[in-house]
Amino acid sequence: MMPMNEFALIKRYFERSDADKSDHSGAVLEAPIQGVVQGIGDDCAVLSTDPDYETVMSTDTLISGVHFPENSDPRLTAQRALRVNLSDIAAMGGQPSAFLLALTLPELNETWLEGFSLGLRQVSDAYCCPLVGGDTIRGPLNITISILGTVPRGRALFRGGAQVGDAIYVTGCLGDSAAGLGLLDSPVQGDGSEARSVGYLKKRYWQPSPRVSEGLILRDYASAAIDISDGLLADLGHILRASLVGAELTLASIPLSAPLVDTWAKTKAMTLALTGGDDYELCFTVPTDKVAMLELKVREGLLSAHRIGEISAKEGLICRDVNGIVVDFSDAGYQHF
Amino acid sequence: MMPMNEFALIKRYFERSDADKSDHSGAVLEAPIQGVVQGIGDDCAVLSTDPDYETVMSTDTLISGVHFPENSDPRLTAQRALRVNLSDIAAMGGQPSAFLLALTLPELNETWLEGFSLGLRQVSDAYCCPLVGGDTIRGPLNITISILGTVPRGRALFRGGAQVGDAIYVTGCLGDSAAGLGLLDSPVQGDGSEARSVGYLKKRYWQPSPRVSEGLILRDYASAAIDISDGLLADLGHILRASLVGAELTLASIPLSAPLVDTWAKTKAMTLALTGGDDYELCFTVPTDKVAMLELKVREGLLSAHRIGEISAKEGLICRDVNGIVVDFSDAGYQHF
Numbered sequence: 001m002m003p004m005n006e007f008a009l010i011k012r013y014f015e016r017s018d019a020d021k022s023d024h025s026g027a028v029l030e031a032p033i034q035g036v037v038q039g040i041g042d043d044c045a046v047l048s049t050d051p052d053y054e055t056v057m058s059t060d061t062l063i064s065g066v067h068f069p070e071n072s073d074p075r076l077t078a079q080r081a082l083r084v085n086l087s088d089i090a091a092m093g094g095q096p097s098a099f100l101l102a103l104t105l106p107e108l109n110e111t112w113l114e115g116f117s118l119g120l121r122q123v124s125d126a127y128c129c130p131l132v133g134g135d136t137i138r139g140p141l142n143i144t145i146s147i148l149g150t151v152p153r154g155r156a157l158f159r160g161g162a163q164v165g166d167a168i169y170v171t172g173c174l175g176d177s178a179a180g181l182g183l184l185d186s187p188v189q190g191d192g193s194e195a196r197s198v199g200y201l202k203k204r205y206w207q208p209s210p211r212v213s214e215g216l217i218l219r220d221y222a223s224a225a226i227d228i229s230d231g232l233l234a235d236l237g238h239i240l241r242a243s244l245v246g247a248e249l250t251l252a253s254i255p256l257s258a259p260l261v262d263t264w265a266k267t268k269a270m271t272l273a274l275t276g277g278d279d280y281e282l283c284f285t286v287p288t289d290k291v292a293m294l295e296l297k298v299r300e301g302l303l304s305a306h307r308i309g310e311i312s313a314k315e316g317l318i319c320r321d322v323n324g325i326v327v328d329f330s331d332a333g334y335q336h337f
Numbered sequence: 338m339m340p341m342n343e344f345a346l347i348k349r350y351f352e353r354s355d356a357d358k359s360d361h362s363g364a365v366l367e368a369p370i371q372g373v374v375q376g377i378g379d380d381c382a383v384l385s386t387d388p389d390y391e392t393v394m395s396t397d398t399l400i401s402g403v404h405f406p407e408n409s410d411p412r413l414t415a416q417r418a419l420r421v422n423l424s425d426i427a428a429m430g431g432q433p434s435a436f437l438l439a440l441t442l443p444e445l446n447e448t449w450l451e452g453f454s455l456g457l458r459q460v461s462d463a464y465c466c467p468l469v470g471g472d473t474i475r476g477p478l479n480i481t482i483s484i485l486g487t488v489p490r491g492r493a494l495f496r497g498g499a500q501v502g503d504a505i506y507v508t509g510c511l512g513d514s515a516a517g518l519g520l521l522d523s524p525v526q527g528d529g530s531e532a533r534s535v536g537y538l539k540k541r542y543w544q545p546s547p548r549v550s551e552g553l554i555l556r557d558y559a560s561a562a563i564d565i566s567d568g569l570l571a572d573l574g575h576i577l578r579a580s581l582v583g584a585e586l587t588l589a590s591i592p593l594s595a596p597l598v599d600t601w602a603k604t605k606a607m608t609l610a611l612t613g614g615d616d617y618e619l620c621f622t623v624p625t626d627k628v629a630m631l632e633l634k635v636r637e638g639l640l641s642a643h644r645i646g647e648i649s650a651k652e653g654l655i656c657r658d659v660n661g662i663v664v665d666f667s668d669a670g671y672q673h674f
Contacts, residue, residue, distance in 0.1 A: 051388030
């Protein structure tokens with residue numbers, strides 16, 4: 001194979017024809033606010049921003065052996081990388097606009113690049129969030145995505161807005177992704193209920209659902225929000241520290257999926273739900289005067305969310321079982337170092 | 338040493354007190370257009386954008402052994418990483434706003450982090466471009482910066498705007514950085530002219546000057562612009578392909594610094610100037626009716642730039658020596674793969 005330079009490589013796999021661009025499946029509720037004036041192919045991408053909106057932005061790195069197993073399917077790896085970044089935009093109540101990809105590759109493997117660029121495009125299309133630039137170099141595999149989004153001026157959801165008395169909610173179910181990670185090497189055999197559960201949990205690891213449309217709704221209701229990347233206790237802990245408050249959680253209210261409960265004993269399932277990372281659900285707080293309206297959205301099926309506890313004045317995070325007894329979970333989430 | 342988690346690490350080295358923030362030395366001509374509503378510490382940074390401006394953004398990765406020697410001074414490494422990214426903003430005629438840092442580190446080395454964060458802050462201050470967020474993980478050293486800037490609506494400088502007859506210019510002198518890279522292991526002994534030359538060339542490698550203020554001026558004059566990261570011939574080649582034109586360069590007009598000419602034979606110096614990377618000067622084209630005004634800016638000392646050739650209709654890039662003879666430079670710049 002002839003050596004290819006960076007430019008040819010980017011052009012082949014990551015640029016797209018105008019025909020491709022029409023394939024937006026529209027997983028979000030609003031059209032993008034930031035228009036792409038210039039995408040891939042110049043020193044910078046150029047975006048125009050509606051004056052009534054602010055820009056939100058974030059960056060996340062995934063590396064092999066830490067954030068996904070070595071020799072993973074490149075399509076799933078790409079999807080996970082972009083979904084994880086979209087989740088940060090969702091946690092701000094943001095609408096995704098565009099992303100940059102800094103890709104460090106150990107070798108120019110065209111099969112890998114084909115799968116990776118396909119996976120990236122599938123998620124990019126689903127969330128109307130185009131790739132607008134990047135950098136590709138040779139070195140130990142490192143996937144760094146930087147993502148931009150918009151929120152109406154002054155409406156971003158921060159970690160620091162929780163008030164004493166606010167209800168605490170989470171979207172979706174917790175613990176699935178951590179359970180899925182533990183099952184990645186388990187083959188899915190047959191189509192029995194156990195196989196379906198394993199398949200579901202693995203999918204939740206590889207294809208977490210960034211809660212973008214939920215985040216847009218939450219702008220009207222939430223006082224604080226965060227996405228759950230390091231485990232509920234760790235991430236809710238960030239809200240508590242930023243808001244200078246405490247919290248009490250009711251363990252019986254933590255939403256657990258049927259496949260999780262079917263696969264693991266109750267205590268293990270709860271531990272995964274509280275301390276397992278990678279769920280990319282949202283944890284958010286709602287002032288009491290907005291709880292009824294939020295619950296209405298949930299009943300209308302516009303938002304999958306469960307109330308799991310309350311913000312308290314007393315510093316710290318307390319978990320109570322069904323009898324009101326305090327339960328200790330000492331392993332408080334994934335430690336990066 | 339106790340293991341620290343990501344959050345404590347980021348807090349210690351990269352967050353800054355309000356007192357620190359006042360230390361802007363003002364290397365750029367305008368105050369930043371994008372205001373930082375929320376910096377480090379939430380799921381995303383939030384920026385407000387003036388409605389008369391567009392956002393420009395870019396990402397660049399530096400890894401050890403490729404973009405800087407292993408075991409390099411962390412302060413210089415950080416400076417180089419941010420300067421290289423600022424150069425992309427400069428090439429668009431952009432005003433830097435803010436940047437994100439995705440840092441993959443093999444170990445938690447506090448001495449390294451201290452030097453790195455200091456170097457980053459020094460350049461960040463000089464260019465009024467604050468760090469507003471990032472990600473820090475453990476793995477093979479990888480420094481990925483994503484940078485944002487602004488340009489007045491519709492005024493960004495692209496690669497594709499060169500027209501037949503336009504004059505071709507470069508800022509500063511070329512080849513110094515590539516020469517400096519070759520001398521990194523040479524000790525600077527004494528204070529003689531040879532030592533001063535070596536010191537100058539090494540500094541040009543480690544501390545390239547992103548031409549931000551020049552880029553702001555060029556908005557009024559340039560039809561196309563690019564920063565020279567892969568060598569003049571390679572990067573001018575991007576302008577030619579994007580603009581569907583050719584070019585003729587006059588080798589005698591290529592600006593070479595005295596230290597470069599003192600250190601290397603003439604042919605080698607010229608080869609470094611044409612094909613050596615990492616100069617981070619700007620190459621730009623100017624329509625004939627704006628050349629006189631541009632030259633006035635140069636004479637007034639507002640812009641260091643040299644006219645080196647002309648855009649032609651005939652495809653390709655031709656270099657002529659002082660006798661008009663075509664000279665071939667087959668090694669057309671740094672190949673990433």
